[in-house]
Amino acid sequence: MIHVAIIGAGAISPAHIQAYLQFPEQCRIVALCDIYPEKARQKADQFQLDAEVFADYTELLQRSDIDLVSVCTPPYTHADTAIAFLDAGKHVIVEKPMASSLEECDRMNEAAERNGKILSVVAQNRFTSPMMKLKHVLDTKLMGPIVHAQIDSYWWRGHSYYDLWWRGTWEKEGGGCTLNHAVHHIDLFQWMNGMPAEITAVMSNTSHDNAEVEDISIAIARYENGALAQLTSSVVHHGQEQQLIFQGKHARVSAPWKVAASSSKANGFPEQDEELEAKIQKVYDEQPELSHEGHRGQIQDVLNAIEQGSSALVDGIQGRRTLELITAIYQSASTGQSVKLPLGPESPFYTRQGILQNATSFYEKKTSVENFSDNTITSGGNS
CATH class of the missing domain: 3.30.360.10 (Dihydrodipicolinate Reductase; domain 2)
Incomplete structure (x- = not known):
């Protein structure tokens, strides 16, 4: 059984949660983490997960019962979070985009290689x-x-x-x-x-x-x-x-x-x-x-790769x-x-x-809200 932690409980996290729940014979979600822990608790309740809630992902690094981590946080946090879990011996799925820079991508791929762990970048389409x-x-x-x-x-x-x-x-x-x-x-x-x-x-x-x-x-x-x-x-x-x-x-x-x-x-x-x-x-x-399509298809691919000791279809090289x-x-x-x-x-x-x-900066960002009341997202058109 592959034990999973999800880091980030924002708008994209339900896609990961619902995907993992499609494969109960292969995996189980054991932890949810968000800097706003009430968001993580809400997701745990919404999907009836028997999972612990954390506000700081570093608390999960030394847990031996976590095998795979989904990183669903904003792009600027992807590199440090993914590298920390790879160095802790965990497999990692990171949301798109892979990171904020090519330098960060290279460090993430180096961490996956030196630890012999899977690093998969979400490309659900x-x-x-x-x-x-x-x-x-x-x-x-x-x-x-x-x-x-x-x-x-x-x-x-x-x-x-x-x-x-x-x-x-x-x-x-x-x-x-x-x-x-x-x-x-x-x-x-x-x-x-x-x-x-x-x-x-x-x-x-x-x-x-x-x-x-x-x-x-x-x-x-x-x-x-x-x-x-x-x-x-x-x-x-x-x-x-x-x-x-x-x-x-x-x-x-x-x-x-x-x-x-x-x-x-x-x-x-x-x-x-x-x-x-x-x-x-x-x-x-x-x-x-x-x-299985979308996130479910990609997460199935990663779960199978972990069990079979094979490569994921979308690895860090592809993400880079x-x-x-x-x-x-x-x-x-x-x-x-x-x-x-x-x-x-x-x-x-x-x-x-x-x-x-x-990079060209067009305007100054003057408005900053912590969360939207409506947190639904759309997936675009007909491609």
């Missing part, structure tokens, strides 16, 4: 049937080389969203919509299409003058083979439509799912390639549906790659220059201090 099917289709290369990708991470958040005490600052949230909303789609993009060679980006704050950070960014990614991708991250788009489109030389596929293929007439104009479309559709349809792309977007948008990948210690945005010194 990978664990959906449509995304697993799309990934499989792309892996077949039936579309030919991908020449263009379009990633639209469209969300909408009201002005008050950034009034929460830790949101809207480079120091505590680590960034705006690119880091904390589009992280889902940027992770899917790099998982499916690989890492580009260069990023050129712009960003702005159009609608939230109570936040230092951006509420929209647009980036162009260039690959060594000349392929391009465009990534839009936003919390100003009504309707929250979201999509990933991959254009290959022979066909296009996307989420939401659509396939289209063209062949060339003698004059170069297109005609529908029904045979290739049918072949791609067959590959998509033959992939099985997942039994996603943050590397986001960091490159911030560096390019703040400096007005294209950024070559990969990024290492030579980047002025490698450390949290470097980000604080160099």
Whole structure:
């Protein structure tokens, strides 16, 4: 039986709690921790958990009855919390984004390696049937080389969203919509299409003058083979439509799912390639549906990895790659220059201090509320 502790009892914690409760034969939640212990107690009561409540996670480090920890706290706390538990011999699942800087990611991965423990970064959108099917289709290369990708991470958040005490600052949230909303789609993009060679980006704050950070960014990614991708991250788009489109030389596929293929007439104009479309559709349809999706699917993957001594699908290396792309977007948008990948210690945005010194700050955060009365969250559009 894997014993679990959850650190942070905010809006995302129920997704973890409900996921663990799906696997009672594999795990049991034994502790909840939050700097506001009444929030942890409320969650324990809500989900009828036989779990102790703590206000300080350091009290849990030496407990031998804890095997796995879910870190559900604000991004600026992820590194120190995860490293402390990894060094205490615990496996760790950390919410997105992995950390506030690449330097912190590197320290987290070093801690996982030296302790021989699993570090998994939440990327729950990978664990959906449509995304697993799309990934499989792309892996077949039936579309030919991908020449263009379009990633639209469209969300909408009201002005008050950034009034929460830790949101809207480079120091505590680590960034705006690119880091904390589009992280889902940027992770899917790099998982499916690989890492580009260069990023050129712009960003702005159009609608939230109570936040230092951006509420929209647009980036162009260039690959060594000349392929391009465009990534839009936003919390100003009504309707929250979201999509990933991959254009290959022979066909296009996307989420939401659509396939289209063209062949060339003698004059170069297109005609529908029904045979290739049918072949791609067959590959998509033959992939099985997942039994557990989202957080449940990822937590099942980690529980199985612990029991089997195997690797998790989304480890700290994968988590770092996603943050590397986001960091490159911030560096390019703040400096007005294209950024070559990969990024290492030579980047002025490698450390949290470097980000604080160099990132564009749009407005001064003047409002700070401790908690919202309505703590429900939405998961976006139709991707």
